[in-house]
Amino acid sequence: MKKILLIPLMLLTMIPMAACSGSNADLILPEQQPENSGSGDEDDSTDPADPTPGGNGRYLVLYCSRTGSTERMAQQIQKILDCDILEVEPQVAYDSDYDGMLSRAQEQLSAIRQGNYPAIKTSVEDFDDYDIVFVGYPIWYSSIATPMQTFLHNHASKLSGKRIALFATSGSSGISTSVDEARRLCSGATFTETLLLTSSTLSQMESRVSAWLETLGASRENNYPSTSMNLKITVGNRTITATMEDNAAAKDFLSRLPLEVTLNDYNNITEKIFYPSPALTTTGVIRGCAPVPGDITIYVPWNNVAIFCKSWSQSNDLIKIGHIDADGMAALNVPGNIAVKFERQ
The missing domain is CATH 3.40.50.360 (Flavodoxin domain)
Incomplete structure (x- = not known):
C-alpha cells in the first residue's frame, strides 16, 4: 500500500523539475532573436541592400x-x-x-x-x-x-x-x-x-x-571607375605605356594610381624594383613566369614589383601583372635608380 501511494507523489515531484531543466540559453524572449551561428561564408538571412548612391x-x-x-x-x-x-x-x-x-x-x-x-x-x-x-x-x-x-x-x-x-x-x-x-x-x-x-x-x-x-589618393575626381587596363608611365620628360594583365594583383596596382615611386636598380640593370605599401594582393592569382624585357611582375617572397630589363629564367615566385609597350623599355633600361610616375591611361 505504501508503494502505491509513493508513485503519484514521485510524479508530482518530477513535474516542476522538468519545467526548470532547460538552460537560460534556450529561452528566447519576445523582443529577442537568436544569433546566427556564422558558420557559413555568406549571410543568407537577408536580401542584399543597395547602398545610398553618390555621384x-x-x-x-x-x-x-x-x-x-x-x-x-x-x-x-x-x-x-x-x-x-x-x-x-x-x-x-x-x-x-x-x-x-x-x-x-x-x-x-x-x-x-x-x-x-x-x-x-x-x-x-x-x-x-x-x-x-x-x-x-x-x-x-x-x-x-x-x-x-x-x-x-x-x-x-x-x-x-x-x-x-x-x-x-x-x-x-x-x-x-x-x-x-x-x-x-x-x-x-x-x-x-x-x-x-x-x-x-x-x-x-x-x-x-x-x-x-x-x-x-581618394578624391571626387573621375566619378566613374576606369575599366582601362592601360598604364601611362612618366620617366623624366618622356612618357611610355604598358598594358596590364586581367588579374587581381594588376587591378590592385591600378586602384592605387596615380603613384610616384623610385625604381631601384637591381642586379646590374636586370630589374627595376620598388616595394608597394601595403603589399599588392596575390591571393588566388596564378603564379609562374619566365620574364622577358618589359614584363611587370611581383616577386611574391619579397612583395616587390619588378620590371625586367633582361630575360630571366622561369620562376614560380613571380606573378606577371603587365608589360611595357613597344620600345618603352629604352627609358628604363639605364644604370641607377629612376623616379617614375604611374597613371591610368
Missing part, C-alpha cells in the same frame, strides 16, 4: 555606429568624396541602456571567439565597381564592433582582392588590435593606412578625414 562610383563607405560618432565620420567621408554609403545594422537593435549594451557586447565578442557571429540585417551583392571600400566601426574592448565583424566575416570572399580603408572611433583605445582582426577576417583583401579618432580628437574630424583621404 562618385569609385568608393563605398560601410559603417556601423551606436552613439553616432562613427556615423559622422562616415558621412564626412561620403560628403568629401560624393560616394556610395551604407550602414551595417544588427538584426536586433542595441539597448539604449549603456550597461546593458556593454554586457551584450561582451557576450557577442566572447561568442565570436568561439566562431559564432551575431546576426545582422545588412548584406551587399558585390564590390566589383569600387576602387576602395571604407569600413568604419566603433572600437569595443579593443575589438571591431560586432556587427561589422559579422559583415566582414560574411563577405570575406567578395572582398578578396579589394582595397579596404579602415576608420574607427574610440574613447581612448588604439586601433591596432582591430586592424589585426580585419586582416584575419578578410585575408584576401589589401589594407591601407587607417584613421582613428578618439574622444580627444573628434573635434578635428573634418581636417583629419580630409588629410587621410589625400594620403590614400
